[in-house]
Amino acid sequence: MMKLKNVVQIAVLAVIGCVVAFGISMLTGLLGMASLYISAGFAAFVIGPTFVIAARKVQKRGTALLFWAVLGLVYAILGYGIMIPITLIAGIVCELIIGKYDNSKRIAIAFSVAMFIDSMHSILLTKILGVEGLVKYMSSTFSPEQAAQMVAAYTNEVILIAVAVNVVLCLLAGFFGAFINNKFFEKSTQQSKLK
Amino acid sequence: MSRSFSRRKDQEGYLHPLTLFALTILFTFLVFTRNPWLYGITCAASFLILLSRSARTCIKNLVFYAGIFGVAVLLAHISSGFTTGAFLGLAILILQLFPIMNIGRALVMTSSTKIFTAMRQLHLPISLSVGLVTALRFLDEILLRLKEIKAGMKIRGFHASLLHPVRTFELYFVPLVYKCLHVSETLVSSIIAKGIEYEGEKTSYYDMRFKFADGISLFAGVALLGVALWTS
Amino acid sequence: MDIMKVNIERFTYQGAEKSSLHAIHFAIAPGKLVVLTGNSGCGKTTLTRVMNGLIPDQYEGTLDGKVTLLDQNLHDFKTGTLAKVIGNVFQNPSDQFFTRKAEDEVALVGENLGMPQAELRKRVKKAFEYMSIAHLMDKNLNELSGGEKQRVAIASTLVYDTKIIFFDEPSASLDQEGIRDLQGILKLLKASGRTIIIAEHRLYFLEDLYDKLYVMKDGTFIKEFDAGELKSSDCKDLGLRAIDFSALVPHNTTKTGERVFSAKDVHVSVGKKELISNLSFDLHSDEIMGIVGTNGIGKSSLGRVLCGLAGKKQDISWGKTQRERLKNSYYMMQDVDYQLFFDTVENEALANGKKISDAYLAEVSWIIKHIDLWNKRSEHPQNLSGGQKQRLALANAFLSEKQILILDEPTSGLDYMHMDKIAELIFELAKGRPTLIITHDIELLLKVCQTVLLIKQDGYEKLDLQTAEYHKLISYFEQMMK
Numbered sequence: 001m002m003k004l005k006n007v008v009q010i011a012v013l014a015v016i017g018c019v020v021a022f023g024i025s026m027l028t029g030l031l032g033m034a035s036l037y038i039s040a041g042f043a044a045f046v047i048g049p050t051f052v053i054a055a056r057k058v059q060k061r062g063t064a065l066l067f068w069a070v071l072g073l074v075y076a077i078l079g080y081g082i083m084i085p086i087t088l089i090a091g092i093v094c095e096l097i098i099g100k101y102d103n104s105k106r107i108a109i110a111f112s113v114a115m116f117i118d119s120m121h122s123i124l125l126t127k128i129l130g131v132e133g134l135v136k137y138m139s140s141t142f143s144p145e146q147a148a149q150m151v152a153a154y155t156n157e158v159i160l161i162a163v164a165v166n167v168v169l170c171l172l173a174g175f176f177g178a179f180i181n182n183k184f185f186e187k188s189t190q191q192s193k194l195k
Numbered sequence: 196m197s198r199s200f201s202r203r204k205d206q207e208g209y210l211h212p213l214t215l216f217a218l219t220i221l222f223t224f225l226v227f228t229r230n231p232w233l234y235g236i237t238c239a240a241s242f243l244i245l246l247s248r249s250a251r252t253c254i255k256n257l258v259f260y261a262g263i264f265g266v267a268v269l270l271a272h273i274s275s276g277f278t279t280g281a282f283l284g285l286a287i288l289i290l291q292l293f294p295i296m297n298i299g300r301a302l303v304m305t306s307s308t309k310i311f312t313a314m315r316q317l318h319l320p321i322s323l324s325v326g327l328v329t330a331l332r333f334l335d336e337i338l339l340r341l342k343e344i345k346a347g348m349k350i351r352g353f354h355a356s357l358l359h360p361v362r363t364f365e366l367y368f369v370p371l372v373y374k375c376l377h378v379s380e381t382l383v384s385s386i387i388a389k390g391i392e393y394e395g396e397k398t399s400y401y402d403m404r405f406k407f408a409d410g411i412s413l414f415a416g417v418a419l420l421g422v423a424l425w426t427s
Numbered sequence: 428m429d430i431m432k433v434n435i436e437r438f439t440y441q442g443a444e445k446s447s448l449h450a451i452h453f454a455i456a457p458g459k460l461v462v463l464t465g466n467s468g469c470g471k472t473t474l475t476r477v478m479n480g481l482i483p484d485q486y487e488g489t490l491d492g493k494v495t496l497l498d499q500n501l502h503d504f505k506t507g508t509l510a511k512v513i514g515n516v517f518q519n520p521s522d523q524f525f526t527r528k529a530e531d532e533v534a535l536v537g538e539n540l541g542m543p544q545a546e547l548r549k550r551v552k553k554a555f556e557y558m559s560i561a562h563l564m565d566k567n568l569n570e571l572s573g574g575e576k577q578r579v580a581i582a583s584t585l586v587y588d589t590k591i592i593f594f595d596e597p598s599a600s601l602d603q604e605g606i607r608d609l610q611g612i613l614k615l616l617k618a619s620g621r622t623i624i625i626a627e628h629r630l631y632f633l634e635d636l637y638d639k640l641y642v643m644k645d646g647t648f649i650k651e652f653d654a655g656e657l658k659s660s661d662c663k664d665l666g667l668r669a670i671d672f673s674a675l676v677p678h679n680t681t682k683t684g685e686r687v688f689s690a691k692d693v694h695v696s697v698g699k700k701e702l703i704s705n706l707s708f709d710l711h712s713d714e715i716m717g718i719v720g721t722n723g724i725g726k727s728s729l730g731r732v733l734c735g736l737a738g739k740k741q742d743i744s745w746g747k748t749q750r751e752r753l754k755n756s757y758y759m760m761q762d763v764d765y766q767l768f769f770d771t772v773e774n775e776a777l778a779n780g781k782k783i784s785d786a787y788l789a790e791v792s793w794i795i796k797h798i799d800l801w802n803k804r805s806e807h808p809q810n811l812s813g814g815q816k817q818r819l820a821l822a823n824a825f826l827s828e829k830q831i832l833i834l835d836e837p838t839s840g841l842d843y844m845h846m847d848k849i850a851e852l853i854f855e856l857a858k859g860r861p862t863l864i865i866t867h868d869i870e871l872l873l874k875v876c877q878t879v880l881l882i883k884q885d886g887y888e889k890l891d892l893q894t895a896e897y898h899k900l901i902s903y904f905e906q907m908m909k
Contacts, residue, residue, distance in 0.1 A: 184365070394505075
């Protein structure tokens with residue numbers, strides 16, 4: 001059973017990840033075309049460590065789902081309400097893969113898959129919603145002109161590259177999260193250099 | 196006298212947190228309208244709402260808005276290359292998002308007690324409400340804490356560097372996470388000791404009924420959205 | 428009838444190998460003020476957590492024993508309702524606040540337990556008035572001083588007619604004036620008939636207040652004193668903080684060398700408000716100078732100016748500009764958490780800007796042994812206890828090659844043994860480098876400093892503690908407690 005302490009830990013870590021990631025996302029927007037491919041890739045490197053830390057600290061069922069739900073809510077406050085269903089799906093998938101929260105590698109992979117779903121949101125939404133849908137549901141991000149450009153930009157070739165790039169980035173981010181967690185938040189196994 | 200005046204203003208002058216949240220969503224749809232009048236009205240309304248919460252923050256945001264606006268105008272005149280185009284795009288995006296940021300700021304500045312009560316009105320589980328309100332509290336402090344970490348780094352002679360992104364990330368991230376987790380532990384003990392887990396009926400220090408101002412604001416928001424959809 | 432009875436055979440935190448408490452049996456009569464003291468890690472905070480019900484629900488572990496409150500087992504109280512009977516004031520007031528506004532924080536307990544709105548408003552107002560802080564009701568908590576925050580935290584325990592109030596190291600984050608105020612509040616609460624339980628290192632402000640004082644070691648009571656029984660000699664024998672100042676004398680007899688640095692007409696301001704103006708002093712080789720001053724005078728801000736974190740251009744000989752001062756001086760922050768960045772204690776110490784050589788490894792080994800962290804050298808610095816972190820931060824200061832060291836409250840919240848250890852370290856390691864210590868810990872000042880810069884609202888003076896001037900420092904502290 002999850003305690004209040006655990007819920008607060010998860011929420012705080014999710015918010016730290018989300019705020020820093022949002023800042024980074026704004027900057028990656030500056031990369032122009034490249035941002036089409038890596039969309040959420042950079043943000044993953046911040047959210048990854050906070051997720052792995054939360055999962056290892058709490059180690060209880062529901063941690064992953066709650067983490068992604070909080071991310072969805074923060075997205076909503078920042079004007080991306082449409083992300084809530086996507087983060088919930090990501091959370092459920094993550095929860096299914098993660099197992100007993102005792103294996104860092106498994107946690108990293110579960111995160112990578114969930115983050116991949118999250119990072120594919122722009123492509124999924126573009127394909128599912130089309131120009132009109134984008135303007136209707138994601139007006140905070142797209143004007144009609146931008147939406148049209150976006151739909152035109154996502155050719156099959158671009159989508160293929162984007163999927164490949166994001167798979168790699170999300171996997172790296174997951175393992176980066178495990179690396180940071182092992183280095184700073186787990187019991188150290190380092191040998192001392194001192195005598 | 197002044198005390199009772201400020202109390203009255205506090206009770207009746209501000210919008211219900213749920214109204215603010217609804218307005219955030221409504222404004223999400225409104226700010227990208229191609230109608231400059233509608234954008235102008237939305238923007239002005241958002242500044243007014245922020246003003247009702249804090250004059251100082253409102254002025255700060257106004258200055259920031261004017262600055263970004265100036266940069267956008269300047270870039271639009273000199274824009275030619277890819278880089279200036281990207282910066283212009285970013286400036287326009289910030290301007291478009293500004294009304295939402297204003298309302299979001301007003302929401303974040305709302306008393307945690309009010310937000311917490313509003314969440315209870317929505318029948319969200321207590322632990323989730325506590326988690327979110329605590330997270331909002333930390334949201335406010337993250338920049339302050341990062342500033343202290345930067346001071347600590349300076350003294351020890353460590354600097355952020357693009358050439359060492361992982362090291363830079365560690366320098367900021369690790370103390371930040373540890374600090375927030377430490378504080379959250381004390382905070383949770385404190386609120387548990389204050390009976391947050393009590394399962395009986397709870398009350399509110401503030402009058403949390405929806406008021407005339409809430410109705411008017413929501414009506415205006417929906418009406419504007421109607422105009423936006425109709426004109427487009 | 429006793430208000431609380433404690434019978435603990437053993438308590439062990441989840442995952443811990445050793446028990447944290449054992450064989451503790453005592454009862455508390457209503458209206459008494461009970462002090463739990465002892466060195467860090469002796470179990471006093473754990474004991475208060477058992478007594479206020481946070482153990483084993485919030486902090487998991489195995490409790491073999493029972494605590495009764497008003498003849499009812501603590502764990503038979505309905506979830507949350509203990510808040511009507513027990514109030515808690517935690518160590519750092521800022522960390523325990525859930526809301527931003529003072530009145531919201533005080534009202535929280537009433538909202539949680541369903542007190543009707545009209546009654547709640549009345550009681551919140553009364554609690555603020557009782558604490559003499561009615562003017563702070565609508566203030567943002569971040570804008571309040573440490574002492575004011577503590578008053579708000581105490582006010583929140585008064586919304587219900589609580590029978591018992593627990594304080595966890597209430598003086599740790601307070602300066603001299605704050606501690607004097609706290610003493611007044613405790614008197615007031617005691618006079619109102621409430622039972623007060625305080626876990627604390629500093630004892631001088633409790634001298635006339637306690638009815639029972641328990642000294643703890645290794646998770647159990649080793650000695651108990653009734654009102655007025657604890658003497659200075661007991662404090663010395665048991666390794667406790669001083670109960671009164673008059674017996675304290677300066678220890679550092681090392682003569683300072685020639686003048687090496689000077690600061691002239693230093694200005695310190697926060698925002699547009701000037702806190703300190705035209706402050707001048709000289710520093711000599713081997714000098715350890717304390718910086719003492721009244722509440723809000725700007726001691727930490729002065730520290731930031733002196734080390735180059737603030738203050739732009741100043742007439743300071745170790746650096747006119749901020750950049751130069753940052754290069755030449757080291758500032759140990761009050762909150763050392765912001766200065767620890769590495770994955771292990773030894774890497775933290777090794778990262779102090781020198782090339783790793785055999786000689787440097789030997790130097791780091793020596794210092795880590797000296798700060799008593801050798802067995803923890805592979806642990807994460809941020810997981811250490813408060814005192815351990817302070818010692819590591821101090822080691823970092825000394826390992827840095829800076830010419831001047833500025834330490835901001837290096838012993839805040841430390842027990843006598845650890846304060847003594849830090850004093851020894853400073854004494855030994857500061858040799859050859861002028862060291863400034865911003866502190867309100869008079870025991871530390873008299874242990875290590877040769878001089879003290881005393882800053883008051885109407886000016887400043889530098890006292891030579893190696894002469895009879897040290898009496899001035901003691902009377903200043905005594906004055907502050909009146």
